[in-house]
Amino acid sequence: MSETSPASVVPDDAPGLGEHADGPDRLVALSDGIFAIAMTILVLNISVPSGLGRADFRHALHDTWSQLGAYALSFAVIGGRWRDHRRVFQLIGRTDGTVVHLCLALLGAVALLPFPTALVADYGGSEPLAVTYYAVVVGAINLLLLALFLRAWRRPALQARPIPERLARGTIVDFGAASLIAVAAIVVAFAVSPGAGLLTWLAAFPAGVAARRLRGEDAFSD
Amino acid sequence: MSETSPASVVPDDAPGLGEHADGPDRLVALSDGIFAIAMTILVLNISVPSGLGRADFRHALHDTWSQLGAYALSFAVIGGRWRDHRRVFQLIGRTDGTVVHLCLALLGAVALLPFPTALVADYGGSEPLAVTYYAVVVGAINLLLLALFLRAWRRPALQARPIPERLARGTIVDFGAASLIAVAAIVVAFAVSPGAGLLTWLAAFPAGVAARRLRGEDAFSD
Amino acid sequence: MSETSPASVVPDDAPGLGEHADGPDRLVALSDGIFAIAMTILVLNISVPSGLGRADFRHALHDTWSQLGAYALSFAVIGGRWRDHRRVFQLIGRTDGTVVHLCLALLGAVALLPFPTALVADYGGSEPLAVTYYAVVVGAINLLLLALFLRAWRRPALQARPIPERLARGTIVDFGAASLIAVAAIVVAFAVSPGAGLLTWLAAFPAGVAARRLRGEDAFSD
Amino acid sequence: MSETSPASVVPDDAPGLGEHADGPDRLVALSDGIFAIAMTILVLNISVPSGLGRADFRHALHDTWSQLGAYALSFAVIGGRWRDHRRVFQLIGRTDGTVVHLCLALLGAVALLPFPTALVADYGGSEPLAVTYYAVVVGAINLLLLALFLRAWRRPALQARPIPERLARGTIVDFGAASLIAVAAIVVAFAVSPGAGLLTWLAAFPAGVAARRLRGEDAFSD
Numbered sequence: 001m002s003e004t005s006p007a008s009v010v011p012d013d014a015p016g017l018g019e020h021a022d023g024p025d026r027l028v029a030l031s032d033g034i035f036a037i038a039m040t041i042l043v044l045n046i047s048v049p050s051g052l053g054r055a056d057f058r059h060a061l062h063d064t065w066s067q068l069g070a071y072a073l074s075f076a077v078i079g080g081r082w083r084d085h086r087r088v089f090q091l092i093g094r095t096d097g098t099v100v101h102l103c104l105a106l107l108g109a110v111a112l113l114p115f116p117t118a119l120v121a122d123y124g125g126s127e128p129l130a131v132t133y134y135a136v137v138v139g140a141i142n143l144l145l146l147a148l149f150l151r152a153w154r155r156p157a158l159q160a161r162p163i164p165e166r167l168a169r170g171t172i173v174d175f176g177a178a179s180l181i182a183v184a185a186i187v188v189a190f191a192v193s194p195g196a197g198l199l200t201w202l203a204a205f206p207a208g209v210a211a212r213r214l215r216g217e218d219a220f221s222d
Numbered sequence: 223m224s225e226t227s228p229a230s231v232v233p234d235d236a237p238g239l240g241e242h243a244d245g246p247d248r249l250v251a252l253s254d255g256i257f258a259i260a261m262t263i264l265v266l267n268i269s270v271p272s273g274l275g276r277a278d279f280r281h282a283l284h285d286t287w288s289q290l291g292a293y294a295l296s297f298a299v300i301g302g303r304w305r306d307h308r309r310v311f312q313l314i315g316r317t318d319g320t321v322v323h324l325c326l327a328l329l330g331a332v333a334l335l336p337f338p339t340a341l342v343a344d345y346g347g348s349e350p351l352a353v354t355y356y357a358v359v360v361g362a363i364n365l366l367l368l369a370l371f372l373r374a375w376r377r378p379a380l381q382a383r384p385i386p387e388r389l390a391r392g393t394i395v396d397f398g399a400a401s402l403i404a405v406a407a408i409v410v411a412f413a414v415s416p417g418a419g420l421l422t423w424l425a426a427f428p429a430g431v432a433a434r435r436l437r438g439e440d441a442f443s444d
Numbered sequence: 445m446s447e448t449s450p451a452s453v454v455p456d457d458a459p460g461l462g463e464h465a466d467g468p469d470r471l472v473a474l475s476d477g478i479f480a481i482a483m484t485i486l487v488l489n490i491s492v493p494s495g496l497g498r499a500d501f502r503h504a505l506h507d508t509w510s511q512l513g514a515y516a517l518s519f520a521v522i523g524g525r526w527r528d529h530r531r532v533f534q535l536i537g538r539t540d541g542t543v544v545h546l547c548l549a550l551l552g553a554v555a556l557l558p559f560p561t562a563l564v565a566d567y568g569g570s571e572p573l574a575v576t577y578y579a580v581v582v583g584a585i586n587l588l589l590l591a592l593f594l595r596a597w598r599r600p601a602l603q604a605r606p607i608p609e610r611l612a613r614g615t616i617v618d619f620g621a622a623s624l625i626a627v628a629a630i631v632v633a634f635a636v637s638p639g640a641g642l643l644t645w646l647a648a649f650p651a652g653v654a655a656r657r658l659r660g661e662d663a664f665s666d
Numbered sequence: 667m668s669e670t671s672p673a674s675v676v677p678d679d680a681p682g683l684g685e686h687a688d689g690p691d692r693l694v695a696l697s698d699g700i701f702a703i704a705m706t707i708l709v710l711n712i713s714v715p716s717g718l719g720r721a722d723f724r725h726a727l728h729d730t731w732s733q734l735g736a737y738a739l740s741f742a743v744i745g746g747r748w749r750d751h752r753r754v755f756q757l758i759g760r761t762d763g764t765v766v767h768l769c770l771a772l773l774g775a776v777a778l779l780p781f782p783t784a785l786v787a788d789y790g791g792s793e794p795l796a797v798t799y800y801a802v803v804v805g806a807i808n809l810l811l812l813a814l815f816l817r818a819w820r821r822p823a824l825q826a827r828p829i830p831e832r833l834a835r836g837t838i839v840d841f842g843a844a845s846l847i848a849v850a851a852i853v854v855a856f857a858v859s860p861g862a863g864l865l866t867w868l869a870a871f872p873a874g875v876a877a878r879r880l881r882g883e884d885a886f887s888d
Contacts, residue, residue, distance in 0.1 A: 026694065033699055037703055037707070041706065041707070041709075041710070108705075111708070111741070115712045118714070123723060126720075127723055129724065133727075
């Protein structure tokens with residue numbers, strides 16, 4: 001059979017080994033798993049040594065506030081990126097190699113986030129490098145989300161349904177702005193202070209909500 | 223196309239980027255993942271150092287009883303909340319931004335529980351603060367379950383099917399009572415002793431079963 | 445509406461809050477998650493300190509053989525129990541509270557197994573207690589599988605399809621025998637040696653395969 | 667009923683306890699879970715001690731580069747094997763005991779990979795044994811993927827649809843070549859240097875892409 005031409009063996013609508021590989025179901029299942037695990041192992045950064053006396057225990061428990069803050073921040077960041085991932089994959093009816101590679105790179109950045117989270121918890125108040133590391137990883141996640149969306153937008157064959165241009169533009173602005181804010185946080189962390197860098201970045205949350213409100217997205221857009 | 227009115231681009235029944243985002247499938251998959259991981263990493267709190275002699279090994283193994291107790295307690299607590307989550311999401315046919323945010327906040331509290339579990343295992347017998355921390359997190363989970371249910375109950379558009387009022391009232395009583403018991407456990411932990419606080423809280427299990435029996439829920443209600 | 449009788453509010457085929465809760469889909473998803481995580485975090489028991497010289501590195505790497513053996517054993521044990529769980533849940537079309545509670549207890553024992561696995565890796569050659577702990581947890585998993593199957597077998601309303609009596613008997617023998625072997629391993633571990641206890645238990649694998657062959661189950665029974 | 671012949675109790679198309687066990691759905695769900703967890707817990711190998719001064723912090727952060735490299739490598743390796751697993755299971759419509767056992771063995775090797783990843787991060791620059799360990803595990807994963815594919819290819823009863831011979835040959839070449847490259851990396855690691863062994867292995871990525879291009883697989887083959 002290998003003597004016949006490929007076209008006769010594998011017709012256009014029966015890609016053989018790759019058949020049904022186009023569907024995003026397993027890629028979405030892998031993604032949900034990695035998002036869920038990355039969100040849950042954040043808690044492993046929070047601990048109090050055992051065997052302490054009362055005064056030391058209370059002191060150690062008090063010291064976990066920065067770790068708890070970093071936990072809440074990263075849980076919200078990953079949760080928010082999961083929503084973005086869900087939005088993009090609602091548009092995707094088929095996957096190709098580029099979509100799979102972009103998604104795996106995105107998941108690699110998501111799964112890495114617990115490490116810079118620990119850096120920010122321990123050194124976020126004093127070391128600009130810790131905030132920078134965190135911002136670079138979050139910025140990379142946003143850029144990869146943008147790249148995934150652009151891939152889906154430019155390839156109608158990958159789309160589950162046509163993407164309205166107004167929504168495409170809004171999504172590009174959302175993901176692009178999120179990437180820019182990460183860069184701004186790095187600059188502020190070095191020019192002003194690491195804490196100011198974090199605050200710059202936190203300011204993006206209400207700005208994003210306001211932007212979505214201005215575009216008139218209703219309560220059911222999620 | 224951005225000059226045309228949104229309504230003409232995106233008809234009422236085709237919300238575009240948000241299309242099919244309303245379905246709770248991926249939110250439920252993420253939730254099951256986080257519940258499963260939070261339940262499984264509880265075991266990381268239980269350990270015996272390697273390289274001990276026989277007497278020290280037996281002593282160290284004996285000392286894991288409090289960790290095993292905390293493991294069993296938190297596994298039951300998270301498992302029970304997973305059942306509640308399943309009950310609520312059986313009623314939800316569509317999600318909106320509020321449901322997603324409430325669910326993510328709930329998952330953030332669930333994923334945090336391994337930390338106060340470790341606190342209770344190590345300090346539950348002597349430190350009211352350890353029991354308080356645990357009770358606050360469990361109380362927050364119960365309150366967020368209540369908020370999720372109320373959101374679904376008040377928005378018929380989100381419901382998979384109409385919610386009978388009798389069941390709505392029973393659910394509100396269940397979730398509200400669970401939240402109140404967490405508060406009571408905190409008070410008892412400080413006023414009497416940490417152990418009494420834990421016992422207060424354990425007493426809620428048979429009370430909940432009795433309450434459900436009284437309301438006549440049959441064996442198939444789960 | 446709460447004044448009307450329950451029957452009028454909630455007809456037999458519309459159990460309201462519990463509606464569709466009967467389906468095992470989410471319980472199976474939670475189970476697959478916990479089985480997968482318990483199997484994967486076994487690897488966290490295997491480690492070599494960093495910064496060693498060549499001789500010390502090779503010595504430390506050699507010392508990981510017992511941890512690797514315990515990893516392989518527990519991975520096979522949990523994988524095998526996952527197959528049993530899958531077999532039981534193929535029969536279950538609806539769940540009730542008892543099925544959910546039995547399944548959660550089973551998952552609690554599965555998620556605990558990484559701890560006795562570490563005990564066996566570190567102390568399995570010298571401490572009967574380590575082997576006993578392991579055997580008790582595996583025995584409990586087998587007993588809970590048996591209980592789950594019995595519940596499904598005795599309640600036709602829970603069955604996805606009628607269970608042939610021959611297969612029911614074979615399953616009961618399988619799960620019961622596995623529980624008995626765990627007890628035998630404990631006795632041998634104390635009476636002879638911990639290593640002999642482990643070997644007793646390992647001998648059960650070929651015996652199980654032989655038993656299934658004798659009953660004439662074909663290659664597609666899994 | 668046990669007196670009647672098996673054939674009369676269990677007709678050919680109703681395998682009873684094993685019924686619907688043939689479907690790969692739960693095996694795929696377990697696999698996605700284990701792949702996702704193995705990819706995510708890789709991050710636990712990367713850490714910086716807390717409480718360091720600025721100079722020590724920067725030094726420690728700089729030292730994480732090798733761990734970050736090992737993280738990226740293993741994330742890509744497991745992600746790539748997940749794609750191969752997905753390709754194979756697109757062809758499988760039913761499972762038998764051999765498929766389940768091969769898949770569980772494959773998952774056992776995947777879940778083990780975080781350990782040799784840590785070895786390579788800490789000792790990859792100086793110890794051939796570390797690179798060898800890594801290559802053996804990756805080679806085993808590739809061989810088990812090959813075995814899974816061969817099982818599916820030779821048993822038409824297991825196939826979701828007929829497998830074109832051209833694609834079968836391409837897959838066998840792919841998986842066999844990946845196994846051979848792992849062996850080559852071991853040889854080079856011992857004969858030349860551990861670093862050269864790793865580079866040998868990295869060279870396989872572009873070679874694999876080139877091979878697939880030469881066979882004319884289009885962008886939608888994934």
